[in-house]
Structure formats: structure tokens, C-alpha cells
Amino acid sequence: MRVYNFSAGPGTLPPEVLERVRKHLIDYDGTGMSVMEMSHRSKPYMKINDKTEELLRELMGVPDGYDILFVQGGATNQFSAVPLNIGTVNRKADYVVTGNFSKIAYKEGAVHLDAAIAASSEDKNFTYIPDLAPSMFRRDADFVHICYNNTIFGTRYTSVPDTDGIPLVCDMSSMILSQEVNVSDYALIYAGAQKNIGPAGVTVVIVRHDLTDRADPKCPVMLRYDNQVKNKSLFNTPPCFSTYVVMEVLNNLKEHGGVAAAQKINEAKAAKLYDYIDSSDYYVNSVQKEFRSVMNVPFVSPSKDLDDKFVAQAAENGLVSLKGHRLVGGMRASIYNAMPTEGVDALIAFMEKFKKENKA
Numbered sequence: 001m002r003v004y005n006f007s008a009g010p011g012t013l014p015p016e017v018l019e020r021v022r023k024h025l026i027d028y029d030g031t032g033m034s035v036m037e038m039s040h041r042s043k044p045y046m047k048i049n050d051k052t053e054e055l056l057r058e059l060m061g062v063p064d065g066y067d068i069l070f071v072q073g074g075a076t077n078q079f080s081a082v083p084l085n086i087g088t089v090n091r092k093a094d095y096v097v098t099g100n101f102s103k104i105a106y107k108e109g110a111v112h113l114d115a116a117i118a119a120s121s122e123d124k125n126f127t128y129i130p131d132l133a134p135s136m137f138r139r140d141a142d143f144v145h146i147c148y149n150n151t152i153f154g155t156r157y158t159s160v161p162d163t164d165g166i167p168l169v170c171d172m173s174s175m176i177l178s179q180e181v182n183v184s185d186y187a188l189i190y191a192g193a194q195k196n197i198g199p200a201g202v203t204v205v206i207v208r209h210d211l212t213d214r215a216d217p218k219c220p221v222m223l224r225y226d227n228q229v230k231n232k233s234l235f236n237t238p239p240c241f242s243t244y245v246v247m248e249v250l251n252n253l254k255e256h257g258g259v260a261a262a263q264k265i266n267e268a269k270a271a272k273l274y275d276y277i278d279s280s281d282y283y284v285n286s287v288q289k290e291f292r293s294v295m296n297v298p299f300v301s302p303s304k305d306l307d308d309k310f311v312a313q314a315a316e317n318g319l320v321s322l323k324g325h326r327l328v329g330g331m332r333a334s335i336y337n338a339m340p341t342e343g344v345d346a347l348i349a350f351m352e353k354f355k356k357e358n359k360a
């Protein structure tokens with residue numbers, strides 16, 4: 001029996017995709033083998049590699065002049081790859097710290113270049129996104145780095161910061177393909193696949209082509225964007241199976257109306273859950289309302305003991321992985337693209353039942 005899986009990542013995948021993967025597990029498309037067993041230099045795999053790129057380009061509206069890469073090492077590897085590839089002109093970069101991951105990105109940036117924190121929301125435990133203006137960034141910074149959706153703290157940007165021409169780099173790991181974005185607002189976008197677009201093991205990088213010509217000579221070859229571009233992400237053995245599953249997720253998203261359709265459903269799911277929390281007089285989400293994430297919804301009950309009881313009882317009722325991150329505590333419901341509205345309805349029904357049974 002399938003459960004409703006609210007994990008922040010690896011996250012739930014559409015059952016239709018899992019069925020397709022199962023069907024292809026023994027014999028992919030008449031090849032007599034699974035994608036796991038296939039040479040990455042074979043024609044069928046090259047087709048998968050090309051198709052995955054084509055679908056992502058189409059679904060996100062990635063313009064010409066941007067390269068799309070499928071690489072390994074997770075989003076975390078990009079914390080190093082970005083400064084080593086594009087932070088090489090003035091060796092300066094500005095970071096906006098809005099949570100745990102952007103802080104790690106900043107610290108890794110500081111290993112490679114002169115990294116500065118342009119703004120931070122740590123003063124209020126990352127419950128908001130700071131106001132940003134072009135004057136807050138150093139004019140000679142090689143890039144400004146932001147994290148669009150903060151998976152742990154449940155915040156997200158509501159607009160793209162104006163950097164007045166400084167290349168903007170964005171970690172979209174926990175919201176890629178959940179809402180429409182204008183790719184040309186960014187110089188570089190990266191995202192680990194395991195939340196919204198597939199299994200762990202593959203990371204998407206979308207990079208403006210003109211920025212791929214300036215890697216630090218000491219940049220490891222696997223991290224070099226020019227090398228990955230030249231080799232169509234096949235410099236060494238790529239994460240074939242993960243990329244294949246991404247292709248199936250993208251096919252599925254396209255069949256269901258693409259990103260605009262997903263965005264509508266995502267906003268409705270999140271609104272339902274926040275409305276319930278706000279009206280419950282029992283559960284609390286402490287993020288400033290305008291910055292509330294559409295993907296990750298943290299909340300607490302009146303006590304830590306009740307939080308623990310909630311998580312355990314929810315799991316007994318088929319609502320799993322609701323434990324909040326250790327930095328925040330309480331609960332967190334990650335409601336990525338693949339979480340159906342019925343899952344959110346089931347969670348709200350359980351929350352109401354739990355409240356009635358436990359309210360003092």
C-alpha cells in the first residue's frame with residue numbers, strides 16, 4: 001500500500017511514473033535490458049539524455065544561450081562548482097543567507113573567493129526573506145547567490161532580486177518546476193533532483209553559455225562546466241538511471257499540463273494547509289505570511305511531546321516523514337508536485353482529529 005510521503009527529500013514521486021519505471025525495469029523500450037544496465041554511450045541512453053534535456057528546456061522555457069547539465073554530487077557540489085567556474089573574474093561573490101543551505105553555500109564560497117553576506121534573515125531564525133536592493137551588492141562581485149525556497153525553514157522568495165546586472169545564481173533544489181520562472185532572470189540555476197523532479201543522484205545545472213568559459217584552472221575536471229557542456233554531461237559515467245527517471249517525471253508533468261498547471265495545484269494545496277493551520281487555534285507556522293513556502297510547510301503543536309506523538313500517530317495512519325528538521329523541530333509537510341491534493345486533505349483531516357483528541 002502506498003503512503004502519503006511528506007519527506008523533504010528524497011521526496012514522493014508520481015505513482016504513474018513509478019509504474020512506467022517498473023514496466024521498463026526488465027526491458028527498456030525493446031532493448032532487452034534496464035536503463036541501469038545500459039552503456040551510457042549506447043544509442044538508447046543517448047536518446048534518454050537528449051530527451052531529458054529537451055523536455056526540461058521545453059517545460060522551463062530555457063532560452064537558447066543556456067546549457068543544461070545533468071551532473072553528480074548533489075546541489076552541495078554546486079556550492080563549490082559555482083565559485084570555481086564563474087567566480088573567477090574578480091574573485092568576489094555576494095550571498096544572501098536565508099537558511100541552512102545558503103549558509104553552507106556561502107561558507108563553501110568563502111573557501112574559494114572573497115565571499116560576503118549581502119543580507120541575512122538569521123536574526124529571526126530565517127522566518128522571512130530580507131528586502132534586497134542593488135546597492136546591497138558589491139558592483140564588482142562576480143555573482144550574487146540566493147536560495148529560492150528554503151526547504152528547512154519553509155520560506156521562499158516572492159520576486160527575483162534586482163542585482164542591476166550582476167549575474168544571479170539560484171539554488172532551486174526544492175522548488176524547480178513547481179512554479180513558472182523566467183530563466184533569463186538568472187545566470188545560473190541548479191537543483192538536486194530528489195525533491196521535485198526525480199530520484200537522488202542527479203543534479204540539474206542550467207547555465208548561461210557565456211559564463212562557461214572562465215573556470216579556475218585548478219577547478220576539478222568533473223566540476224568544470226565547459227567540460228560537461230562539451231561532453232553533453234557524459235564526460236564520465238553519468239547517473240543514468242536517475243536521469244532516466246527524471247525524463248519520466250518530465251514526460252508525466254508535460255502530460256498533466258506542464259509547470260503552469262502544477263503551479264496552480266501547488267498554490268491551492270499550500271493555501272488549504274496554511275488556512276487550516278491559521279484557523280486551527282492549535283497549530284502554528286511562524287514564517288512571515290508573505291514569505292511562506294508553497295513546497296515545505298513547517299508547523300508545531302502546543303508542545304514537543306505532542307509533536308512527537310503527532311509524528312508517530314500520523315505515520316500509523318499512512319502519513320509519513322512529517323518530522324520537522326532538527327534545526328526547527330515540530331513537523332514539516334513537504335508538498336512537492338507529486339503530492340496529490342488528496343494527501344493534503346488527508347493530512348488536514350488527521351490534524352483536526354489529533355487536535356480534538358489532544359487539546360487541553
Ligand SMILES: Cc1ncc(COP(=O)(O)O)c(C=O)c1O
Nearest residue numbers: 074075076101151171173174192
Ligand atoms: C535548497 C537546498 N539546497 C541544497 C540542498 C542540498 O542538496 P544535496 O543533498 O543534493 O546536495 C538541499 C537538500 O535538501 C536543499 O533543500
